[in-house]
Every structure is written in C-alpha cells, then in structure tokens.
Amino acid sequence: MSRPEVPMRISELAETTGVPVHTLKYYLREGLLMPGEATSRTRAEYGPEHVERVRLVRALVEHGGVGIAGISAILSALGNPPASRHDLLGIAHYALPTPGDDGPVSEDVSDLVAELGWSVSAQAPAARALSVALAAARDAGVGVTADALRRYARAMEQVAAVDLDVALAADDPATAMHTVVVGTVMVDPVLVALRRMAQESVSTRRS
Structure with a gap:
C-alpha cells in the first residue's frame, strides 16, 4: 500500500496500517508512536512518518516477537545513530x-x-x-x-x-x-x- 501524503485522523491511520485504533492509542501511551499534530483539544492529525512507525512497531511485535521494552530500546537507538x-x-x-x-x-x-x-x-x-x-x-x-x-x-x-x-x-x-x-x-x-x-x-x- 502506498504511503498517504495527506494528514489523517487516527481512524484513518488505523485503516491505512491495519492496526486497530485501541492498539494505536496503546502505542501512543507507551511512547512507541510519536504524537500527531494537535488540531483541537481532543483531535490530532497523522502523516506518512506515523504510518512508517506503526508498520515498524507492528512488524517488530508480530513477526520479530519483540516486547515493549525491547521496542523502546530499538526506537531509541534508531533515533540516535552514532557516526561510526x-x-x-x-x-x-x-x-x-x-x-x-x-x-x-x-x-x-x-x-x-x-x-x-x-x-x-x-x-x-x-x-x-x-x-x-x-x-x-x-x-x-x-x-x-x-x-x-x-x-x-x-x-x-x-x-x-x-x-x-x-x-x-x-x-x-x-x-x-x-x-x-x-x-x-x-x-x-x-x-x-x-x-x-x-x-x-x-x-x-x-x-
């Protein structure tokens, strides 16, 4: 599936990635998915980077068998790569x-x-x-x-x-x-x- 380039609500993010809304909210609570751009007190919009992150986390959980702590460590390492x-x-x-x-x-x-x-x-x-x-x-x-x-x-x-x-x-x-x-x-x-x-x-x- 191609990456959407327009902002989407969390329900659309769920439809695009095949991950239920309640699971996406869990990812958000655990810090595995970065917050979307707030458009109101109760709504946020998500973009291609969120789609990529959700698919990565899902792959690590479902196919890699990695737990939440392991995924957090992996995401931290990916966010701070060394030069060497x-x-x-x-x-x-x-x-x-x-x-x-x-x-x-x-x-x-x-x-x-x-x-x-x-x-x-x-x-x-x-x-x-x-x-x-x-x-x-x-x-x-x-x-x-x-x-x-x-x-x-x-x-x-x-x-x-x-x-x-x-x-x-x-x-x-x-x-x-x-x-x-x-x-x-x-x-x-x-x-x-x-x-x-x-x-x-x-x-x-x-x-």
Whole structure:
C-alpha cells in the first residue's frame, strides 16, 4: 500500500496500517508512536512518518516477537545513530532483546572466541546468551560438541559477512542503524527457515 501524503485522523491511520485504533492509542501511551499534530483539544492529525512507525512497531511485535521494552530500546537507538559504523553495531546489539543474556560467559564460549580469534566483548549479550543456550541444550540431552560448535560458528561468520555488507552499503548512519537493528530481528526467522530447508536438502542427498 502506498504511503498517504495527506494528514489523517487516527481512524484513518488505523485503516491505512491495519492496526486497530485501541492498539494505536496503546502505542501512543507507551511512547512507541510519536504524537500527531494537535488540531483541537481532543483531535490530532497523522502523516506518512506515523504510518512508517506503526508498520515498524507492528512488524517488530508480530513477526520479530519483540516486547515493549525491547521496542523502546530499538526506537531509541534508531533515533540516535552514532557516526561510526562499528559503534552502530554495538549499540544495535545492546538495544536488541537477547533472551538469556543475564548470566556469565561460560568457559566453552570463551574458549571458542579465543580459538577463532574473534574480537568479541567479554560481556557481549550474545556471548552470555550463547552460554545459557548451550547449558540448556545439554540439560535437554542435546550436547553440542566443541567441533560442532566450531562449525556452527564458522557458518555464522558467513551470515555475519552478508549482514555487514548490507548494513555498510547504507548511505547514512540512520539507514545503517535501521538495517542492522530491524534487519536482525526480521531476518532471524528467515535464517531459521533456511536452516530447516537446508537440513532437508542435505538429508536427502545423504540418504
């Protein structure tokens, strides 16, 4: 659907985006949607920037599974992009919700980082999350060997190279930040689906 260029009331914003009025009002209360331009004490008008914001928030909630706190952090990062593309990546990683990132980094994760020569912060949320995920896998009876973990990591390097190629091709820091943050959330399900398709293909070839 094309972006409307004329001001609209909240009911029209709801019709344009497919998001109910009560949900839009919730977004407004939570600060996820910027206020419209007041035309009276009880009315406001909304424009194309509101349509874009609503569609972004909806995508993060419905497809990315991001909670309100995570969306607030993402929007804050998008509104204040750093000049350095590397700093941009760091801000994006800390803004993104990472389940299981509140524990310590395990020895096997530290050993992996050292073995691969990766430049990863000792307190990176993803390193802590990986430690928790590996422990959970072991508890479920699915041990990930050091060799398997290493191979997974090498495969992820290739994925990361694609991610960075796309982000660094952006014309400005704001666009790059949007690409990294939103792209990471929205592309994660794509990678999961591709992994399962690849499993089926490899299994077929080996059978």
